[in-house]
Amino acid sequence: MKKSVIGSSVALGLFGALVIADQVINDDLIVTFSECVGNDCVNGENFGFDTIRMKENNTRLKFDDTSNSGSFPNNDWTIVANDSSNGGANYLAIEDATAGRIPFRVEAGARANALVVEADGDVGFGTLNPAVDLHYVNGNTPTLRLDQDGSSGFSSQAWDIAGNETNFFIRDVTNGSALPFRIRPGADESALDIHADNDIGIGTSSPDARLHVNIKGGDEPSFLINQDGTADSTQFMVDSDGQVGINTDDPKAQFHIVAEGTQTFRITDSTGSHHWNINIDTGGNLNFSKAGSGTTELVLTASGNIVLNGNLVVNGNISCTGTC
Structure with missing residues (x-):
């Protein structure tokens, strides 16, 4: 009985050692199933x-x-x-x-198809079938963020490039999410075109000047500057007929100025020391005055009379059809 107990103990000890020992296989190991x-x-x-x-x-x-x-x-x-x-x-x-x-x-x-790489190298985000090198699909305003995080010592700045049914835009995330650049759906071909020589075309793919504006007809102005939020705010415009308006959006001549205040024209000499102001007052009189003189040197009245605040010096003849 004692021998049997000892033998069983030895056998159990050997079996336990085999169970916990690492298995080293010095040949190929092939597992037929799983x-x-x-x-x-x-x-x-x-x-x-x-x-x-x-x-x-x-x-x-x-x-x-x-x-x-x-x-x-x-x-x-x-x-x-x-x-x-x-x-x-x-x-x-x-x-x-x-x-x-x-x-x-x-x-x-x-989400499904969060990242897909096709056989031809096209990469899809959110799509199983990318159509171009990088194709991003999202149900609401697909967006790419460029985020400079300050880790290299430069100021933090984030920009978004995005597009939806309203516009394609660049968003300045850091500064109040302002949208400094937009393109609306349906914009014409070459609505903005920059050539290799830096000529800029608006409505043309072949600009011939630093800024070349080509309109397709209609009544819209070729060029317009106005002040946002101000009534009658058109400051400068060129209409479709080439007429230039200042302070008017309806020029009636090749060059049409609507006075604002007492100065319409100012002419300055080459030294910058002498200035003449020309304007039309509310009575329809055309006034010429030297800046700083405190008076009007010459007035052409609405009735055609000339009023001088000084002497009339004539080096030639004077002729008149009425009383002189």
């Missing part, structure tokens, strides 16, 4: 279509490169599934194990 690795694998595991399954509360696949020559690459990589801490995030990631950072990460719940 393989499960991890503490939670069970006998009779239902693999479904899985060929290899990792099953436990922390799953990692480590690529540990043991190259020790300076001429061979030896960086280590890990495929990581989920955080290992309680309350951590759910994701699949590729970790640069040597550097200790994650360059690629897909969070659980990401």
Whole structure:
């Protein structure tokens, strides 16, 4: 009986040692069906279509490169599934194990076709069938953000490039989300065209000047400057007939000025020392005055009379048909 007990104890000890020992296989290992690795694998595991399954509360696949020559690459990589801490995030990631950072990460719940690379190299975001090199699909205002985060010592600045049914625009996110640039759907061909010589065309693909405006007809002005939020705010315009208006949106002649205040024209000499002002007053009189004189030197009245605030000097003859 004593020998039997001793023998059983030895057998159990040997069996236990075999169970907990690492298995080293010095030849090819071929698994005909499926393989499960991890503490939670069970006998009779239902693999479904899985060929290899990792099953436990922390799953990692480590690529540990043991190259020790300076001429061979030896960086280590890990495929990581989920955080290992309680309350951590759910994701699949590729970790640069040597550097200790994650360059690629897909969070659980990401939408279908969040990233698709076609055989021809086209990349799709949100689409299974990208039609161009980079194709982004979203149900509301697809947007690309350019975000300078200050990490290189430069001031933080963020810009958005986006488009929707209303406009294509650039948004200054940092400064109140202002939209300094917009293109509306349906804009004409070459609505804005910049040539290699920096000539700018508006409505033309062949600008012949620094700014070349080509209109297709109609009554809209070729050029217009106005003041936002001000009634009768047109400050300068060129209409479709080539007539120029200042302070009017309806020029009646090739050059039409609507007076604002007491100065309509100012003429200055080459030295910048002498100035003459010309204007029309509310009585219809045309006035000429030297700036700073405090008076009007010459008036051409609405009735055709000339009024001088000074002497009339004539070096030639004077003729008149009425009383002189």
